[in-house]
Amino acid sequence: MTPLVSKETRTILTRRIKGFLDEFFHNKIGLVGLALLFMFVGTAIFAPWLSPYDPITAPRVAGKFAVPSWLTVFPQYKEYSSTMEVRPYWEVNETSEYANIQWGRSLVVNVNMSEEPKQGTVTLTADFSYLYNMPPEAFTLSFDLSTHNITNLWYSTKISLTNPQNNSTLIWSEPYTDQNMQSSVNAESTDYWLLRKLGYLDPTTTNIATLIFPQPTKGNYTLTFELSFRPTEDATSAGATLAIKNALFYIPGRSHGILGTDFLGTDVWTQLVHGTRISLVIGLLAAAISTSIGVLLGVLAGYSGGAVDETLMRLVDILICLPVLPLLLILVKLFGKNVFYIVLFIALFGWTGLSRVIRSQVLSIREAAFVESAVAAGAGRYYVMIKHIVPNVFPIALASLVLSVPGAILAEAGLSFLGFGDPRVPTWGKMLNYAFGHGAFENFAWWWTVPPGLAITLISLTFVFMGYAIDEIVNPRLRRRR
Amino acid sequence: MREYIIKRIAVAIIVLYVIASLNFMIFQVFAPVDPTATILDPNFTYDMRQQLLQDYGLLEPIYLRYVKYIRNMFTWNFGYSFDSRKPIIEELSWRVPNSVLLLGVSLIGTVMLGISVGVFAGARRKSAADVIAVGAGLFADGVPTFFIQMMALLFFSYLMFLWFGFQVFPARGLTSVPAPTNPFAYMADVAWHLAMPALTLILSAFGGWALYTRNMIVEALTQDYVVTARAKGLSERTVLYRHAFRSVLPPISTMIAMSVPGIFTGAMITEYIFTWPGVGSWYIAGLNSGNFPVVQSVLFIYAILMLIANLIADLLYGVLDPRIRVGFRR
Numbered sequence: 001m002t003p004l005v006s007k008e009t010r011t012i013l014t015r016r017i018k019g020f021l022d023e024f025f026h027n028k029i030g031l032v033g034l035a036l037l038f039m040f041v042g043t044a045i046f047a048p049w050l051s052p053y054d055p056i057t058a059p060r061v062a063g064k065f066a067v068p069s070w071l072t073v074f075p076q077y078k079e080y081s082s083t084m085e086v087r088p089y090w091e092v093n094e095t096s097e098y099a100n101i102q103w104g105r106s107l108v109v110n111v112n113m114s115e116e117p118k119q120g121t122v123t124l125t126a127d128f129s130y131l132y133n134m135p136p137e138a139f140t141l142s143f144d145l146s147t148h149n150i151t152n153l154w155y156s157t158k159i160s161l162t163n164p165q166n167n168s169t170l171i172w173s174e175p176y177t178d179q180n181m182q183s184s185v186n187a188e189s190t191d192y193w194l195l196r197k198l199g200y201l202d203p204t205t206t207n208i209a210t211l212i213f214p215q216p217t218k219g220n221y222t223l224t225f226e227l228s229f230r231p232t233e234d235a236t237s238a239g240a241t242l243a244i245k246n247a248l249f250y251i252p253g254r255s256h257g258i259l260g261t262d263f264l265g266t267d268v269w270t271q272l273v274h275g276t277r278i279s280l281v282i283g284l285l286a287a288a289i290s291t292s293i294g295v296l297l298g299v300l301a302g303y304s305g306g307a308v309d310e311t312l313m314r315l316v317d318i319l320i321c322l323p324v325l326p327l328l329l330i331l332v333k334l335f336g337k338n339v340f341y342i343v344l345f346i347a348l349f350g351w352t353g354l355s356r357v358i359r360s361q362v363l364s365i366r367e368a369a370f371v372e373s374a375v376a377a378g379a380g381r382y383y384v385m386i387k388h389i390v391p392n393v394f395p396i397a398l399a400s401l402v403l404s405v406p407g408a409i410l411a412e413a414g415l416s417f418l419g420f421g422d423p424r425v426p427t428w429g430k431m432l433n434y435a436f437g438h439g440a441f442e443n444f445a446w447w448w449t450v451p452p453g454l455a456i457t458l459i460s461l462t463f464v465f466m467g468y469a470i471d472e473i474v475n476p477r478l479r480r481r482r
Numbered sequence: 483m484r485e486y487i488i489k490r491i492a493v494a495i496i497v498l499y500v501i502a503s504l505n506f507m508i509f510q511v512f513a514p515v516d517p518t519a520t521i522l523d524p525n526f527t528y529d530m531r532q533q534l535l536q537d538y539g540l541l542e543p544i545y546l547r548y549v550k551y552i553r554n555m556f557t558w559n560f561g562y563s564f565d566s567r568k569p570i571i572e573e574l575s576w577r578v579p580n581s582v583l584l585l586g587v588s589l590i591g592t593v594m595l596g597i598s599v600g601v602f603a604g605a606r607r608k609s610a611a612d613v614i615a616v617g618a619g620l621f622a623d624g625v626p627t628f629f630i631q632m633m634a635l636l637f638f639s640y641l642m643f644l645w646f647g648f649q650v651f652p653a654r655g656l657t658s659v660p661a662p663t664n665p666f667a668y669m670a671d672v673a674w675h676l677a678m679p680a681l682t683l684i685l686s687a688f689g690g691w692a693l694y695t696r697n698m699i700v701e702a703l704t705q706d707y708v709v710t711a712r713a714k715g716l717s718e719r720t721v722l723y724r725h726a727f728r729s730v731l732p733p734i735s736t737m738i739a740m741s742v743p744g745i746f747t748g749a750m751i752t753e754y755i756f757t758w759p760g761v762g763s764w765y766i767a768g769l770n771s772g773n774f775p776v777v778q779s780v781l782f783i784y785a786i787l788m789l790i791a792n793l794i795a796d797l798l799y800g801v802l803d804p805r806i807r808v809g810f811r812r
Binding site: 327456 | 635
């Protein structure tokens with residue numbers, strides 16, 4: 001098998017590449033670009049390890065518009081609580097003689113009255129301390145309640161929260177029932193219907209967190225779970241089994257993580273880190289496609305001449321006059337918001353400038369002696385194009401490849417910002433779109449708007465710097481000037 | 483001269499034809515819109531629907547509709563907007579001037595700022611001013627327009643209001659509500675509203691210009707004719723402006739033509755951010771609400787504006803460089 005390139009060619013190629021790298025590593029701007037590129041590629045590769053959450057399911061991790069947690073070192077943010085998750089450890093406070101309580105995977109209350117059924121109460125309490133002098137935005141109590149084997153017994157459940165001033169506030173209740181049930185309780189402090197059901201009829205009461213947590217809010221709070229039961233009329237024996245599982249008292253924080261949270265309470269840092277991946281992929285892919293088209297058509301037009309050249313250049317004339325962004329928007333609307341279509345469309349509008357430059361280069365290379373001798377030796381058209389023309393326009397194509405990455409990244413960011421990005425992938429443009437549309441300004445959430453914008457800027461500058469350096473090395477006109 | 487005009491007109495007609503055909507393909511062939519689909523009246527019978535479709539001309543064969551569509555587009559017959567029920571041409575007549583105002587001011591501002599910074603930096607090569615100008619230019623080239631605008635909006639409209647109780651620049655719209663009746667006050671009001679969109683657009687677009695001009699000036703200042711001019715004892719000012727600057731103007735005007743699409747793109751997002759009542763924000767609203775007559779006519783108008791801007795840039799090229807003036811015989 002003959003090798004793809006002869007030994008001589010390989011030597012020349014190696015020397016050229018060595019010379020190129022040598023010059024590149026002495027170019028300060030290029031090195032800065034390279035360092036930034038390494039940073040972004042590293043971030044993209046290690047994104048799952050750098051960010052603690054999944055960007056697709058995007059779990060709520062704190063309150064809305066939570067500030068970055070490192071801000072709490074400043075005095076005005078000192079009292080911004082971080083997210084609190086309390087798993088209540090129930091203590092038995094008051095119990096009826098008929099009830100017995102078992103601790104296992106869950107808390108089980110067995111009621112058994114065989115002789116003389118009576119009324120009774122079981123009260124369980126759990127303490128936790130709140131460390132901040134600022135009331136929380138909201139809180140949620142969630143647990144699974146299941147009851148079995150109910151015989152001749154009515155029972156009701158009631159949960160209240162007692163603050164350090166010893167005021168007890170009802171946060172959840174269930175009226176008397178004699179049915180077996182399996183329910184997942186989720187008592188939110190801002191749940192309108194729950195508040196009305198509990199009897200907070202004052203329409204200004206929309207969040208009982210403000211009622212429960214008075215200034216100063218620091219101190220010990222007690223969660224009280226009250227189970228009352230009474231037998232049905234003329235029952236001779238009664239009994240029931242109640243189980244409470246997975247109890248969790250959750251206070252969404254006002255501060256969270258490295259970059260706070262957005263309007264849904266999801267982590268901004270996660271979105272930012274994962275946005276690196278998609279930006280790099282979109283930029284490089286679109287640039288590669290558009291550069292390939294540009295080189296292919298430029299070489300074809302320049303070397304063929306005649307009707308092919310005329311047709312292609314008129315096509316370029318027309319494409320340059322088309323309004324690109326409106327067309328991109330309409331195409332995305334038509335074909336669906338899919339990231340691969342977006343890349344393809346961006347690439348299809350991006351090759352025109354390069355093909356003109358390549359064509360003019362090819363026009364001069366075509367006249368060179370080595371091409372003429374190749375043709376005289378009987379080389380075919382396509383052989384000459386691939387073996388002699390393309391290697392000579394390769395440096396320009398490389399510079400153009402790098403320099404067209406920022407354009408593609410900015411185009412995709414613009415599309416996403418207008419709400420025409422792929423909804424399934426986390427991109428920086430989409431972050432800015434949500435920030436613009438969902439109150440980042442009104443809440444002054446700079447941690448949500450500034451980082452993605454700076455990231456887009458930096459990743460474009462990375463390629464601008466590198467392209468600038470490569471251009472200076474490979475572009476003969478610029479080279480002479482140095 | 484005649485050849486040039488014919489070529490220009492041919493390109494213009496082809497571009498408009500391509501856009502119009504694309505519109506037809508998208509909205510009549512690929513994703514046809516049934517205008518009767520939104521009518522939910524129970525008394526709306528099949529016959530009435532057929533009658534309505536007949537009136538709209540939707541029952542005709544597709545090639546006939548295509549011919550009619552192209553004819554309508556080229557005779558400014560754009561139909562009616564779905565939401566306002568007004569003729570599109572009527573709404574365009576007040577929206578297009580708004581867009582042209584924003585576009586014109588930002589294009590002129592970008593050109594002037596970009597060339598000034600470029601010449602300034604190029605004449606002081608390797609000085610601190612040059613390094614700063616190149617850095618600022620590169621940064622402005624990389625930062626997305628909408629990010630600069632969001633930051634400006636956050637700072638001048640929201641934070642200023644939070645801290646001092648007033649907005650340096652208003653956040654949205656063309657005029658205050660209600661608009662002042664005095665014509666001078668009205669103009670001042672529009673200028674006040676125009677300031678932030680136009681300035682941010684200029685700020686984000688001037689970078690490429692400054693870098694390009696700077697490189698051209700640096701190169702021109704090493705040329706023989708500059709050395710000759712200096713040897714003649716001309717002042718550095720004269721050398722810079724009369725000799726070096728004159729010679730770099732033609733390639734710069736090519737840049738105008740090249741940067742026109744970018745400015746158009748930027749202006750569209752700008753209109754969206756600042757709720758500027760131009761064609762760009764109308765287009766995005768139309769796309770989002772499925773108002774297709776608006777979308778297709780605005781796309782057509784955009785193509786026309788692009789063609790005009792390209793033509794102006796081309797003619798400017800001739801004015802600046804007499805050798806390639808249109809119709810000049812070598």
